[in-house]
Amino acid sequence: xxxxxxxxxxxxxxxxxxxxxxxxxxxxxxxxxxxxxxxxxxxxxxxxxxxxxxxxxxxxxxxxxxxxxxxxxxxxxxxxxxxxxxxxxxxxxxxxxxxxxxxxxxxxxxxxxxxxxxxxxxxxxxxxxxxxxxxxxxxxxxxxxxxxxxxxxxxxxxxxxxxxxxxxxxxxxxxxxxxxxxxxxxxxxxxxxxxxxxxxxxxxxxxxxxxxxxxxxxxxxxxxxxxxxxxxxxxxxxxxxxxxxxxxxxxxxxxxxxxxxxxxxxxxxxxxxxxxxxxxxxxxxxxxxxxxxxxxxxxxxxxxxxxxxxxxxxxxxxxxxxxxxxxxxxxxxxxxxxxxxxxxxxxxxxxxxxxxxxxxxxxxxxxxxxxxxxxxxxxxxxxxxxxxxxxxxxxxxxxxxxxxxxxxxxxxxxxxxxxxxxxxxxxxxxxxxxxx
Amino acid sequence: xxxxxxxxxxxxxxxxxxxxxxxxxxxxxxxxxxxxxxxxxxxxxxxxxxxxxxxxxxxxxxxxxxxxxxxxxxxxxxx
Numbered sequence: 189x190x191x192x193x194x195x196x197x198x199x200x201x202x203x204x205x206x207x208x209x210x211x212x213x214x215x216x217x218x219x220x221x222x223x224x225x226x227x228x229x230x231x232x233x234x235x236x237x238x239x240x241x242x243x244x245x246x247x248x249x250x251x252x253x254x255x256x257x258x259x260x261x262x263x264x265x266x267x268x269x270x271x272x273x274x275x276x277x278x279x280x281x282x283x284x285x286x287x288x289x290x291x292x293x294x295x296x297x298x299x300x301x302x303x304x305x306x307x308x309x310x311x312x313x314x315x316x317x318x319x320x321x322x323x324x325x326x327x328x329x330x331x332x333x334x335x336x337x338x339x340x341x342x343x344x345x346x347x348x349x350x351x352x353x354x355x356x357x358x359x360x361x362x363x364x365x366x367x368x369x370x371x372x373x374x375x376x377x378x379x380x381x382x383x384x385x386x387x388x389x390x391x392x393x394x395x396x397x398x399x400x401x402x403x404x405x406x407x408x409x410x411x412x413x414x415x416x417x418x419x420x421x422x423x424x425x426x427x428x429x430x431x432x433x434x435x436x437x438x439x440x441x442x443x444x445x446x447x448x449x450x451x452x453x454x455x456x457x458x459x460x461x462x463x464x465x466x467x468x469x470x471x472x473x474x475x476x477x478x479x480x481x482x483x484x485x486x487x488x489x490x491x492x493x494x495x496x497x498x499x500x501x502x503x504x505x506x507x508x509x510x511x512x513x514x515x516x517x518x519x520x521x522x523x524x525x526x527x528x529x530x531x532x533x534x535x536x537x538x539x540x541x542x543x544x545x546x547x548x549x550x551x552x553x554x555x556x557x558x559x560x561x562x563x564x565x566x567x568x569x570x571x572x573x574x575x576x577x578x579x580x581x582x583x584x585x586x587x588x589x590x591x592x593x594x595x596x597x598x599x600x601x602x603x604x605x606x607x608x609x610x611x612x613x614x615x616x617x618x619x620x621x622x623x624x
Numbered sequence: 625x626x627x628x629x630x631x632x633x634x635x636x637x638x639x640x641x642x643x644x645x646x647x648x649x650x651x652x653x654x655x656x657x658x659x660x661x662x663x664x665x666x667x668x669x670x671x672x673x674x675x676x677x678x679x680x681x682x683x684x685x686x687x688x689x690x691x692x693x694x695x696x697x698x699x700x701x702x703x
Contacts, residue, residue: 445684450675455664526665551663
């Protein structure tokens, strides 16, 4: 028996609203399976399970806002359970809840109090385990209890809900038939063509989200503001920049890509990420987290890729264990994560847990970007535009593609000399890209 | 496939990545990346989507030829 708690998706998140559940008591789940959706200031994310087991009870009803760390799903070990017994299981084990009380269940209540209207709902969950399970079926809108229903991106679901579109009639063209934002847009266009009269039908019952595009942007700005304010208040940043000639790296990459189909083509950005990850192995004081007054270095490199959303705002999905990825794997992960971030199809396990961040504004033409560290991380690496610049080679003036790499790092944890060594090491690695 | 059909296909793939794009407002002779905010990830995603829809694999050495909407449509039809 264990509880899945609301995960933290970053320093800028302290609570989330449970939008829907797509599992019910008695369902077996594997690590990585979709449990439901949660909504933070940064949008709606698929909540995937970080452990395997059988759902014993859903502890929080859809529409309820809870703080990070609140138990939201009770799992029991995946032993064969008679189906009939499953729904009742949650009630017996309810007793052990008491000892935990001081720790978690109170969390949602305290912060919730000022937001009066929701307060009465929150406590309902722990007290009456039967209620949430009963609620789950009618309240979870399109998802059937089957774990094999086609996946719907949160963004697609939201747009469909706003327009009262029934997703059952939508054909998915995403991965494994997933319904994407574009599929919903097509279905809406087709429907609107068919029925010129304004669709005034009541919106499909959904997500407790009252978010309009404007409030989503407001929430996003609030979340970014909270993170950067905390960063600039708590972290004494120091900044370094280093220019690197990419002549060899880009020539190598052009040869590398010439032999490959477009689906395996590697972006210069992946080469830069790869060199950064490799160089980090030698500078442990730049990779890890600083919490409760102490720095904990990480041997694994979990890289947050700072990604701008089209509607404004930032999300930093994480490539976990990037040090184990080949160049091809890093490139694929980078493309996949950035595209899904912009499509609103991220999973909660892909957010949070970063040990360093990379920001790349090069495509927008800036020469250099001086990043703001994402707490509790201690460093952020920035890449500007790769641009032809005059460059001295063997005493002669040449024109070379040059990039300015920057580092903003936490001076409580490292000194400038280590940061300088790190940037120089990235530069050296980019002179021998074939080793990547 | 006619030129109009190909143009519609290219625009549809572009709008999947950049939903704010208004096909009628695009200048077919100007580079897309000057008119639409596409970073290198978006742009490669766009070309991969065109490849999946048409079977045409656009090598990096031909990026220049497909930089504009008109060029892109002509290139895909020719290959």
